[in-house]
Amino acid sequence: MSSTVVKKENNEVTLKIEVPAADFEQAIQKAYNKMKKRFNIPGFRKGKAPRKIIELNYGVEVFYEEAINEVFPKVYEATIDEQKLEPVDRPSLDVEDIVKGQDVVFDVTVTVKPEVTLGDYKGIEVEKKEYNVTDEDVEKEIEGLRERNSRLIAVERPVQDKDTVIIDYAGFVGDEQFEGGTAEKQTLVIGSGQFIPGFEEQLIGKAAGEETEVKVTFPAEYQAEDLAGKDAVFKVTVHEVKEKELPELDDEFAKDVSEHDTLEALKLDIKEKQEKAAKMREEEEVKDAVVKKVAENVQIEIPEVMVEHKIDDMLNEFGYQLQYQGLNLDTYLQYTGTKMEDMREQMKEEAYNRVKTQLTLEAIGKAENIEVAAEVVDEEIEKYATQYKMELDKFKKTLRPTDMESIEDSLRVRKTVDFLVENAKIA
16 A cells, blocks of 8 residues: 645645555455345355356446445555544545556545644743632621521511512413413512513512412513513412521531531631632633633644534533533523524634644643653543442443543643643743
8 A cells, every 4th residue: 555645725635545456356355245145146046146246247346335445444544644644524535446456546635633833832921810718708608508508488478579489370461361371389489580570579568368460571582472572461379478597507507517516617617618719710710821822822724624523512512511401402592592503603713712722732742742651541540430430440441542542632731731830920
């Protein structure tokens, strides 16, 4: 096998790969052995017809496509390795006329990773913003704990702001009841903004057992177009009124919500955790600032296909996040009235920046010969095994070569970022 490379515009290259006639002949024979059972030839049992007979009946090219599928992946991968290319998309293949007994020529076009021209990446100047934890921050966290451990109790008074009510309602436009505007025993927190603007406020002052009418106007851009901008009346029955009861702020509260015996110990623990989180935030913001400035200094022509692939990754990430909320991407698009092409367009700039950052860090890693020690990779794998609650040996068996490459690449990028921060000027 021999190959030549011609570089084109937009990070495309054309490969001319010549496969020896003998190698292609072997591929044709493999294709025959794989396909021969598909042919019914008079005078022969199914699958027993000689190759020459099948070729006489169906044409000499009958096995060419399968032979190409057999030989191309191997010669393509070998050529990529030989020419030290890094494809970022599927190759486009064109096969020149196949002549029996002659070498077969594959013309391949593929987009490859672009060359990165690095600018300054040492001595980058950034400012470090400090986040100091105050007593107010601790008290806010304590109040959050009280809120999460509160309970609702029924009250014999009219509805007030922040109360929780249990209601039935039916919505009408004119005299006609509209679809989707009816519910029974619906829970609603007054002031939450869960319902149409103006609805919740009109329940203030009502009591359990009381019936009332709530008059509202649907927003002009309401998701149901048949209701957008229209006046409506909801007939509402208030069944229950409940208020939130917060637990007393004392040592017993600390024991109930934590492993601490006193309120002061709980507050001290919260402050220590907040200070640790603040420190991590400061460090992450410094890293982001350094990497952003370094990426601004590079010259690079990013192929469109790399941006599109990154958008695909971002959509997958977003889809996983939606699953935790009981949604999927199609439902989200329908609910928000967004088109997929519009969403992809909105993600384009962020995707471009992510690709640019990735390529920049890879280039710096190569320039500085940054490598990751085997024991560091092993430690990372052990962390993953613990995260997935699997025995280490069993987890390792689930890893594919591409998974190992991904882990090593991630660690190398992390180490490269640390290198940039160590060589930056932090004010």
